[in-house]
Amino acid sequence: MPIYLPIAEMSVDAFLLLGIGLGVGWLSGLFGVGGGFLLTPLLILIGIPAPVAVASGANQTLGASVSGLIAQWRRGNVDARMGMVLLVAGLAGSAAGTQFFVLLRRLGQVDLAVSLFYVVVLGTVGMLMVRESLRAILRRRRALPARTHQHSWLHGLPLKMRFRKSRLYISIIPPALVGFGIGILSAIMGVGGGFMLVPAMIYLLGMPTTTTIGTSLFQVTFVSANVTLLQALQTGSVDIVLTLLLLTGGVAGAQFGAAMGTKLRGEETRALLGLLVLSVAAGLLVNLLQTPDSLYVIGPAT
Amino acid sequence: MLPRLLVRAGLLLALFLPPGAMAQPAPAPQAGPALAAELGQPRIAVDTAFTGADLLVFGATDRLLGPDGDNVIVLGLGPTRDVTVRRRVKRLGIWVNGPAARFREVPDYYALASTAPVAGLLDEPARRERRLGLDMLTARLPGPRDPAFREALIRLKQDTHQWVEEENMVGVSGGRLFHARLPLPSTVTPGDYVVQVMLVRDHRIIARQELSFGVDRVGATARIADVSRHEPLLYGLACVLLAALAGWLGSVIFRRG
Numbered sequence: 264m265p266i267y268l269p270i271a272e273m274s275v276d277a278f279l280l281l282g283i284g285l286g287v288g289w290l291s292g293l294f295g296v297g298g299g300f301l302l303t304p305l306l307i308l309i310g311i312p313a314p315v316a317v318a319s320g321a322n323q324t325l326g327a328s329v330s331g332l333i334a335q336w337r338r339g340n341v342d343a344r345m346g347m348v349l350l351v352a353g354l355a356g357s358a359a360g361t362q363f364f365v366l367l368r369r370l371g372q373v374d375l376a377v378s379l380f381y382v383v384v385l386g387t388v389g390m391l392m393v394r395e396s397l398r399a400i401l402r403r404r405r406a407l408p409a410r411t412h413q414h415s416w417l418h419g420l421p422l423k424m425r426f427r428k429s430r431l432y433i434s435i436i437p438p439a440l441v442g443f444g445i446g447i448l449s450a451i452m453g454v455g456g457g458f459m460l461v462p463a464m465i466y467l468l469g470m471p472t473t474t475t476i477g478t479s480l481f482q483v484t485f486v487s488a489n490v491t492l493l494q495a496l497q498t499g500s501v502d503i504v505l506t507l508l509l510l511t512g513g514v515a516g517a518q519f520g521a522a523m524g525t526k527l528r529g530e531e532t533r534a535l536l537g538l539l540v541l542s543v544a545a546g547l548l549v550n551l552l553q554t555p556d557s558l559y560v561i562g563p564a565t
Numbered sequence: 566m567l568p569r570l571l572v573r574a575g576l577l578l579a580l581f582l583p584p585g586a587m588a589q590p591a592p593a594p595q596a597g598p599a600l601a602a603e604l605g606q607p608r609i610a611v612d613t614a615f616t617g618a619d620l621l622v623f624g625a626t627d628r629l630l631g632p633d634g635d636n637v638i639v640l641g642l643g644p645t646r647d648v649t650v651r652r653r654v655k656r657l658g659i660w661v662n663g664p665a666a667r668f669r670e671v672p673d674y675y676a677l678a679s680t681a682p683v684a685g686l687l688d689e690p691a692r693r694e695r696r697l698g699l700d701m702l703t704a705r706l707p708g709p710r711d712p713a714f715r716e717a718l719i720r721l722k723q724d725t726h727q728w729v730e731e732e733n734m735v736g737v738s739g740g741r742l743f744h745a746r747l748p749l750p751s752t753v754t755p756g757d758y759v760v761q762v763m764l765v766r767d768h769r770i771i772a773r774q775e776l777s778f779g780v781d782r783v784g785a786t787a788r789i790a791d792v793s794r795h796e797p798l799l800y801g802l803a804c805v806l807l808a809a810l811a812g813w814l815g816s817v818i819f820r821r822g
Contacts, residue, residue: 267615267751269782269789274616274751322808329812375661488805495801499793503804504613510808514815551659557724559717560651560662 270502271315277508279309284323284512291327291513292334292520293527294461294476294536299324299454299487300385300543302509311505313374318494318501319509324455325487326510327517328480334521335477342428342474346481348435349442349460353486356446361493364451374560378551380452384459385544392462392537399530429470429478438468446486455483455490458540465533472529599627600637600772602762608779609749612786617751620778622678622760623744630737636680637735638697638763638770641747643674643727643780644756650714650721668708668718673754674727675702676747678734686765695763695770699723699730726750755780755790 266277283305291298299320306316335341367376420434441463449456460479464470470478495501524532605621622639630637648671654663677683683697696702699722703715722728727750735745747760757779764772782790793800 265614265616265751267611267613267786269613269786270793272752272754322804325805326808326812326815329809330815331812333813333816372662375659379659488809491805491808492798492801495793495804496797499797501793501801501804503789503800503807506804506808507811510811510815514812515819517812518815518819553660555653555660557717557721558653559714559721560653561718561721562649562651563646 266504266508268311268315268502268505270319270500271311271505273310273312275309275311275505280505280508281512283309284509285516286512287323287509288327288330288513288516289520290516290539291324291457292331292517292522293524294458294520294532294539298327298457298513300381300452300458300540303452303454304381304543304547306505312500314498314500315502315505318491318498319505321455321487321490321494322501322503322506323509323513325484325491326506327513328455328457328484328487330514330517331521332477332480332484334518335480338477338525339428340473340477341481342426342470342478343481344424345426345429345431345438345464345468345470345474346478348424348438349445349478349482350485352439352442353446353449353456353482354489356443357450357486357489357493358446359443360447360450363447367451377452378547380448382544382548382551384448384452385540385547388459388462389537389539389541389544391466392533393541395462395466396530396534396537400534403530426470429468429474431468431470433468441467442482449486450490455487457483458536461536462533472533476524597627598772600762600764600774601625602760602774602776604760604776604778606778608781609753610781610783611753611755612782612784615751615786617753618749619746620749620760621744621746622762622776623742624762624774626741626743626764628766629740630680630743631740632681636686636765637737637743638677638679638683638686638761638765639735639745639747640678640695640697640761640763641674641676641758642672642696642761643758644754645670645672647671648718650718652714652717666709666711666714668703668706668714671706671718672702673756674749674758675699675722676729678731678745678747680735680737680743687768687770691768691770695761699728725752727752749780753780755782 264277265274267274287298287302290301302323303316303320306320307313420436422435423432424435425432445456445459445463448459457479460482461475464475464479465472491501602622602624605623609618609620626635626637628635647667647669649665649667651662651665653660677697683692687697692698693701693705696705699719703719719728729748735743737743757777760776760778762774763770
């Protein structure tokens with residue numbers, strides 16, 4: 264069933280969009296990530312203009328995260344205090360990232376920069392996740408006692424705060440830095456940043472897996488709302504028809520994903536998410552190395 | 566349809582008159598226009614079900630059309646904008662955007678149709694002047710001299726069906742009635758379009774008619790695009806709220822699922 268998208272100015276099969284929404288929503292509920300890192304490349308692949316794909320992807324991420332956030336909130340898996348710290352820093356970071364994006368556009372290398380960022384960030388994050396979770400799984404098999412708490416220089420920093428839900432008493436500086444850095448990356452890559460946030464919370468902040476997913480959804484929800492608003496104001500490329508179609512499939516998928524996620528162990532979830540992130544990175548890397556179909560690209564004059 | 570039927574009726578009348586009647590000089594032949602053309606519809610409505618459209622161009626001429634007679638050329642042009650064509654080059658093993666060429670006033674849409682290949686109908690200066698043929702169109706665009714970029718522009722625009730150059734698309738019936746369909750893809754840009762209909766006789770354009778039509782968004786599509794353009798803050802807030810609402814609805818509906 265073809266449907267005309269008013270902002271993208273093109274006709275797309277509505278069932279294709281519903282299907283993409285369902286698949287990405289399912290992953291988003293399962294892993295607690297917005298799914299933007301999958302959705303945006305997929306939309307570009309089916310011919311949606313890149314700015315519309317990025318902006319509407321952020322809008323879809325918002326809806327999917329709200330759905331996942333409510334599901335996690337009911338299970339008591341959201342550390343709202345940690346979420347607020349991450350969020351405030353994340354908003355500042357995305358404002359800074361937007362400025363960097365403007366600079367890249369002036370240099371005429373946005374496409375390349377975005378692809379490289381994807382490959383480097385997704386590749387690194389994916390590899391770390393797979394390695395760590397495999398180790399955790401092996402450790403469990405050998406029935407070795409896991410180290411629950413590690414003290415490092417991070418614990419010597421001032422401005423300590425108690426995060427009850429996560430059973431942490433740490434300085435707010437590391438989470439603020441994490442939120443800021445991810446804010447920058449999410450502005451450039453046009454994603455909510457959940458796939459980076461989840462490992463950062465686990466490995467850098469030492470949060471338990473149970474609260475990471477809910478808390479990351481909390482942060483992603485508000486960051487993607489901010490990105491949606493900024494995109495609507497600055498580029499006018501948010502396509503609400505596209506967003507709502509993706510969401511219709513997405514909210515259903517997110518609920519199934521969240522239900523399934525509770526059955527998986529934390530390490531296994533992380534290993535699967537890591538593999539998924541790695542495969543997206545590999546696909547994008549192949550695109551950069553492969554001789555393109557057309558040696559020329561066309562775009563509006565800047 | 567009505568004018569078309571009337572023309573056809575007149576045409577049939579002329580064909581079936583006895584030869585003697587034609588030869589008689591007494592009633593002066595009505596001096597009609599050499600070319601009369603019309604569009605099937607004055608505007609193309611883009612609504613949520615729009616998947617592209619064909620624009621019908623039809624008309625009649627005062628003399629016979631065909632290989633030995635006159636020929637008709639139909640040219641459709643869309644709104645113009647500036648575009649950049651970039652060449653990809655391999656640097657350090659990866660493909661990056663290399664040299665760029667900027668073209669100004671590039672028509673978003675270009676469709677050329679004729680009763681016979683245009684190259685055989687008109688000489689190059691005439692074709693160049695009227696932009697008949699994609700090579701002629703791009704040759705006249707302000708932009709770089711490098712022909713590779715012009716060829717790339719043509720190929721990229723043809724790939725998206727925004728530029729079509731299928732000669733022999735103009736059909737002729739009854740010798741003097743012609744009709745053509747200009748295909749508008751679903752990615753067609755809303756705006757003001759023109760259709761030029763040209764009558765060619767002895768390698769010269771002897772009559773020309775310019776018809777205009779609009780591609781307009783209607784209904785929900787038009788309202789969404791309008792709000793997005795004129796009230797971006799309101800639109801952005803609406804997008805945020807709608808998406809959040811959809812997410813909340815989903816979690817309510819699937820609560821027990």
